[in-house]
Amino acid sequence: MSEKVCIAVTGAGGGVGQSIIKALQWAEYDVVALDSDRLATGLYAADRSYLIPRRSDREFVDKVLEICKAENCRLLFPGLDTELGVLARASTRFISAGVIPIVSSPRVVDISDNKLLTYRTLRDYGVSVPKTVDMSLWESGDGDPLPYPFVLKKRQGGSRSRDVHIIHARRDLDKFVEQGNDASMFIAQEHIDGYEYTCGSVTLNRQCIGVIVMRRTLRDGDTYKCFTVRDEIIEGEVQTLMNALEPFGPCNAQLRVRDGRPYVFEINARCSGTTAARALCGFNEPAMVADYVCHGAMPSFSIKEQALLRYWNELVVSNDSIDALTHNGSLVASKVRRM
Structure with missing residues (x-):
């Protein structure tokens, strides 16, 4: 250049x-x-x-x-x-x-910003997603929204695990409501134990070019430590999702794995806070997009399996x-x- x-x-x-x-x-x-x-x-x-x-x-x-x-x-x-x-x-x-x-298009942005819409869209795509309930339709007299434990999340917006509550028993749900929270603004989502993964992708011309999978440890909602892994099942599921969703450029998927099956619980139609970590592992999403759009160079990458430990x-x-x-x-x- x-x-x-x-x-x-x-x-x-x-x-x-x-x-x-x-x-x-x-x-x-x-x-x-x-x-x-x-x-x-x-x-x-x-x-x-x-x-x-x-x-x-x-x-x-x-x-x-x-x-x-x-x-x-x-x-x-x-x-x-x-x-x-x-x-x-x-x-x-x-x-x-x-x-x-x-x-990405307003449609893709709107889907990623609304967790209920994310659930319904991904389910229609055939992507595995945790069971999700619209709390605006739930009444306390109807029983429990989901088997315990489950997770309450703001239906729209939210970031860095804000407004996320793990509900272990009915007393936790009652306390949540008693504290003045408007349950109708939330969704209840099946809680899946196990490691959490953040997966970066690049999609150009409606085709997913590549996926990087990182297992991560969170602190205050941010990725504190992450470990690149090669997993054909997770990579394939994310690629299927992105080819169906058709974002433009970088798009992030967060998921957990149960019994060998990945369950996507959130998508972000943008770069991730781990973008720099991914670049250090050989998957530089902004550069791949810029190389393609500005120079016509087809994206290329070589993912290295390594650990990224963050520090101030x-x-x-x-x-x-x-x-x-x-x-x-x-x-x-x-x-x-x-x-």
């Missing part, structure tokens, strides 16, 4: 956005980092960064598009779940301006850099020191 392609990444303060930034920089792409918070760490890890409005602001799309055009960005990777629907519905505006947002790393940023970003709304070549 004679000249670096410029790519914008939103959500630079979160694990997903930072993971995308790392994966693209390792592939020698030029990254412009975007976030609404002046202390978002990823803003100081890129050569150029901008403050943008929050997704709920009516100027969000206009501002992101303005920055992408000014920086001559070829692609835009969203790093926040809350931005996916907005960007999916504004994709034609970006494409008309020469910027391709790496976001300090990034020292000068107060002058923070002040410059705050006052100007943008920053070029921030001076940082990694400890």
